[in-house]
Amino acid sequence: MNTIDEKLQPILSTVMHRNAGEPEFHQAAREVLESLGRVVQRNPHYSDEALIERICEPERQIIFRVPWIDDNNNVQINRGFRVQFNSALGPYKGGIRFHPSVNVGIIKFLGFEQTFKNALTGMPIGGGKGGSDFDPKGKSDREVMRFCQSFMIELNRHIGHDVDVPAGDIGVGAREIGYMFGMYKRLNNRFDAGVLTGKGLSYGGSRARKEATGYGTAFFVRSMLAQKGTDFEGKRVVVSGSGNVAIYAMEKVLSFGGKIVACSDSGGYILDEKGVDLDLVKQIKEVRRGRISEYVALRGNGATYVKDGSIWDVPCDIALPCATQNELGKDHAKKLVENGVIAVAEGANMPCTPEAVHLFQKAGILFAPGKAANAGGVATSALEMQQNASRDSWSFAKTEGRLEEIMIGIHDSCFQTAEEYGAPGDYVLGANIAGFVRVADAMRAMGVI
Known part of the structure; x- marks a missing residue:
């Protein structure tokens, strides 16, 4: 596991003491602080005026x-x-x-x-x-x-x-x-249209908002794969979840030539070696609000349903955890690596445990953290705010085009930051440092508030 710089260890100890009984927050804070040792060594001013402590404390x-x-x-x-x-x-x-x-x-x-x-x-x-x-x-x-x-x-x-x-x-x-x-x-x-995002199109919503998080994850992975001289074409892809993020990640992966072989919900997962019928998944989940187990009877061509099983047992080239936090643990990661996975991207918020992330990185697997890979949703929410402020409504193509630009920019920022700080290919470190520096610079400019 990664270690925390000795200057930052007291900060983590304070965070854990002050926020007792909140393991998810401890986990998130530890992951960021593990990345910041290189920053404070190179730029000591980032540890002045309790800046990092203030970033770890909600306003x-x-x-x-x-x-x-x-x-x-x-x-x-x-x-x-x-x-x-x-x-x-x-x-x-x-x-x-x-x-x-x-x-x-x-x-x-x-x-x-x-x-x-x-x-x-x-x-x-x-x-x-x-x-x-x-x-x-x-x-x-x-x-x-x-x-x-x-x-x-x-x-x-x-x-x-x-x-x-x-x-x-x-x-x-x-x-x-x-x-x-x-x-x-x-x-x-x-x-006040700008007070909430994700609204319906009839009262100020943005086109492509529903698709944005899933699409954004696929855009990010495409950029990651391109760095290694490959793409989605012909790749086996497994996606956990069957909600909004998972459905539209699958949709964009299919458009890039990937093959979705499995998806899931909280009850279990479906395996369809002929390729998951996404239209049927949408009908079950978005229209009928049903369970993914219904897929097998409706599909009727050899698809199987595994109740309470681990979707990460399914061999794949690319894994997209898109369900919930800490759904993919150490043993799941081992299985994915054994089965030849080449890339993992978090479509959900922190779906991989720290142990799983460490295994992927140690094995040289491309790994995209959620704060980078699933940023497409909030990016398009900001575009919705922009449209609301100007009393405008953009086309789907224009909004998706801006989303694609933003996701490519996020990938490039993470990739270049990791290289700058001596950790080429470490998207976790790149994302944490790039995000931290932007927030920290703004806070330093505003003084101690």
Whole structure:
């Protein structure tokens, strides 16, 4: 495993002590600090005025009660969160996650990662994240609406197009964004389109936003492969998940000539050696809101479903973990390496454990961290903000073109930074340092605040 520079070890110790019981945040902070030893050795001013300590401490943490009434007229209580982590580069920007696993530590880790991810895009946006332990699965549309409205009654006090601009994340799609935007509009008596991104096209959304995170991951991997003189053509690709990110990563990979052989959901995975029928996956997941296990009966041509199995047992050239944090561990990584994987890119936020990342790097596998590879979603959210500010609406082609430019720029920044700091091919180090330097330079310019 990588080690932390002795000057930075006390900072990590303080972070872990101050944020006890938050392992995901500890993991994210450790990963960044492991990369910064080379920076502070070369540029000691980055360790002045407790700059790194300040970057590791959120500017604001908001926790609130969310009461709502279910369809049986029972009062339910959930907890809402918004962590406004860093606004050195612009208004806080980051998604809202609805999932039973959500707690302040997970939101903090996501907000910390978001700060550097947003910096890598080159767009003027800071880092934040929010969510609730509410589970939209199994809820009626009316229940989801009542919850979203109650959630926004509190959240609206803390957001605004120049303050904090939330978007969607796990469990929060166009339906939830619509309900939250409607309540925000009613509470504030104005049509402030730039206060939320991921909106429907009919009320200020951006074309290509739904596809952006998945497309962006594929664009990043294409650039990574090109550095090694290869591409997606004919490559076997395995994608975990079957939500928004996974579906549109698969769509773009297919357009680049790759072959998707497996995808999954929380119940298990499907294996289709003839190539996954993406239109059928979209029908199951986006229209019917069903389970991926339904694919086998509907496909009817030899596809198989493995319940509770590991999708990483499937031999592939390229692996795209697009489900959730820490889904791909050390043993999974060993299996992928044994089966000849050449590239792994995180479509989700921190889906690979530190042990897995270390194994990939030790084996010389191309590895793209989430803060770089999945930045396409927030980049296109920033483009949505730009369109809202100018009262404009771009074509799909124009928006996708800008997304492609941004993702190529992120790749090149990570690649060149890693080379500059003596670690060629280390995209983790390159992403962490490039993102850190941009945020740190802005914070230094503003003084101790």
